[in-house]
Amino acid sequence: MAARILLVEDNPANLELVSYLLEAYGHSVLIAEDGRQGLELARREHPELILSDLRMPVMDGFEMLRHIRADATLNAVPVIAVTAFSMSGDQTRVMLAGFDGYISKPIIPETFVGEVEAYLKAGRRKAGPAADP
Amino acid sequence: MAMDVCGLLLDEAPDAFVVQSPEGIVLHWSRSAESIFGYPADEVVGRDLLDLMVPADRAEEECGLRRDALESGFAAIESLRRCKDGSLVFVAISAKAVRDGQGRPQYLIVCMLDVTQLKVMRDAKLVDARYSKLLESMPDGIVLVNASGRIVFANSQAEAMFGYEAGHLRGLPVEMLLPERLRGGHVAHRSAYFGQLRTRAMGMGLELYGLRQDGSEFPVEIGLSPLETGEGTLVTSAIRDITERKRIERALHEKNVELAKANAAKDRFLASMSHELRTPLNAIIGFTGTLLMKLPGPLNEVQEKQLRRVQSSGQHLLELINDLLDIAKIEAGKIQLVIEPVDCRAVIEDVAATLRPAAEGKGLGFAIEVVDDELRLSTDRRAFSQILINLVQNAIKFTERGSVTIRLARRVEGELALVEVSVRDTGTGISGEDLQRLFAPFARITPRSGKFAEGTGLGLHLSQKLAGEMGGRITVASAPGVGSTFALVLPEG
Structure with a gap:
């Protein structure tokens, strides 16, 4: 099930890693380097899934998510946070913000694509903003 | 030159000179009265001094003076009067009744002398x-x-x-x-x-x-x-x-503000540092992984061996960062424990299930002994589990032959009921000297083989700190060559 996935990430090495992994498993990857680019690309290309970093210049992941959720044409697209959680409360903050899921950095390359495909299959998170276990 | 005695007396006598009606209404107010009390004549004439200058607690006294003067012709008191500016003056007051032809009271002549000084x-x-x-x-x-x-x-x-x-x-x-x-x-x-x-x-x-x-x-x-x-x-x-005390209070307050700022800066620094350290590790561990997955192409044996080294070192570095961050959080008082009833037995079984393969992979026996089943424990589940994992991992790491046993029991110390989860191994044991510094950061003990054991060197240090936050502690008993028992002791309840 090859999918079109939008990857929003400002760090070039991480961008390369994640897009390499996704492409190695046959997905096609759209690349944006900050939230604003990500939003524009999402509106133009309507990807099947968005993977987004949180800390980014110009527009961070939280703000991009607000714009995406305010856009009716993007309502069905799941948005997954890929982030280097560090402090307690970070995960809760991400889920409360309305992301459909999160993957921690450093990612585990052996299982990463599997996790992404599971999110593709699950689609938008139906339940309220409670944190996943 | 003829002297106007009447005028002089009225205006210049040091005594305030007042003429009142028998009912107490002021009819004349002398200039000296004005200079003592501050009220000009036009503000007083036609009014009753009771309403103007007599303090409430002296009203009765004033009434008594008037009554006595009207009855017996003369009366005197010493009392307090309020001046126009609100200040109080002591005055000696004398009052004399003047009668008309029929002997009816016509006027009260009142003299008031300022005796404040x-x-x-x-x-x-x-x-x-x-x-x-x-x-x-x-x-x-x-x-x-x-x-x-x-x-x-x-x-x-x-x-x-x-x-x-x-x-x-x-x-x-x-x-x-x-x-x-x-x-x-x-x-x-x-x-x-x-x-x-x-x-x-x-x-x-x-x-x-x-x-x-x-x-x-x-x-x-x-x-x-x-x-x-x-x-x-x-x-x-x-x-x-209290100048000095105020100065100290102010200095303390300023110090507090400063400390709070420094603390906030430290928190921001911790969060940033953690994020910044993980970001490059993501690429290091990630690309090592893609290479080892042979996604770009085949590897020869040496390449694969060296890449595994890079991978394990990357993971080690990540563990170090996680442990250091946990310790920094505890030391900054930033750790947030979620205290809830915890089923110890279930947590122990979860931890055992995760680590059993590692023990059995080394050929070690692995057992759980539940001595007291009916234990009640309210604590932070994650911290409890994290400590237990650390103790069991250590036991497996330092044991080459024999077994690792997790034991759950109640312990009573004086009035206190305690829950004790101990991990006993038959490993190398720890010498008295090493026991002293076991919980210090990076206090690796030197195994007999001379090789340093893997691990961050922060595990026990962190576990002990966490146990302290949870109101408990970790105890250890060990004999070299026989084995060690580490126990997490928490208050029951």
Whole structure:
């Protein structure tokens, strides 16, 4: 099930890693380097899934998510946070913000694509903003 | 030149000279009355002094004076009157009734002499005689004030505090010791206090300031108490200069603000550092992984072996960062424990299920002993599990032959019921010297083989700190060559 996935990430090495992994498993990857680019690309290309970093210049992941959720044409697209959680409360903050899921950095390359495909299959998170276990 | 005696007496006699109707309405108000009380004639004539100048608690006395004068022709009292500016003066009052042809009262002639200074001198004499030695011996500045608000006594501590020469405070209105902006309020406050005398302890009430003779201000604390003399009530003020205390309070407050700022900066630094350290690790561990997954192409044996080294070192670095961050959080008091009832047995079984393969992979026995099943424990599940994982991992790591056993039991120490989860191994054991520094950061013990064991060197340090946050501790008993028992002890309940 090859999918079109939008990857929003400002760090070039991480961008390369994640897009390499996704492409190695046959997905096609759209690349944006900050939230604003990500939003524009999402509106133009309507990807099947968005993977987004949180800390980014110009527009961070939280703000991009607000714009995406305010856009009716993007309502069905799941948005997954890929982030280097560090402090307690970070995960809760991400889920409360309305992301459909999160993957921690450093990612585990052996299982990463599997996790992404599971999110593709699950689609938008139906339940309220409670944190996943 | 003929002398206008009547005019002179009316206008220039030192006594206030007032003519009233028998009902008490003022008909004439002399210029000397105006200069004593501050009210011009046009504000007084046609009114009753009871409504204007007689303090409420002196009204009855005033009525008595009028009645006596009307009945017997003459009466005199000493009393207090309020001036237009609110200040009180002691006056000697004499009143004489003037009758018409039929003997009916026609007028009351009232003379009032300002005896405030005389009263101050009388009160001063009385206080000096009875109390001066006692008041001089007090560590605080002591100022005694009579009902007119004049100072009748000040001890030398008070004189020094306010910068006056000996004896120079006597007779001054007490408001002279206050900054001007506080004086108006003080007169009202003082009158109210005289109306409702009670002891007020030091330090109660508002921020107060004293005014020195040279015009400088200083913060004070004041305690008030009434003193009955038989010649009227005096108010004793004990005054303390709290400049130094205020300075220390301010310094402490500034220090606190500074500390809070530094703490916030430290938190931001921790969060950033953690994020920034993980970001490059993501690429290191990630690309090592893609290479080892052979996504770009095949690897030869040496490449694969070296890449596994990179991978495990990357993972080690990640563990170090996680542990250091946890320790920093505990030390900054930032750890948030979620205390809830925890089923110890279930947590132990979860941990065992995760680590059993590692033990059995080394050929070790692995067992759980539940001695007391009915244990109640309220604690943070994650921290509890994290400590247990650390202890079991250590046991497996340092045991080459034999077994690792997790044991759950109740322990009683005096009045305290404790839950003890212990991990016993048959490993290398720890010498007395190593036991001493076992919980210090990076305190690796040296195995007999001479190789350093893997791990961050922070596990036990972190576990002990976490246990402390949870209200418990980790204990250890060990004998080299026999094995070790580490126990997490938490209060039951």
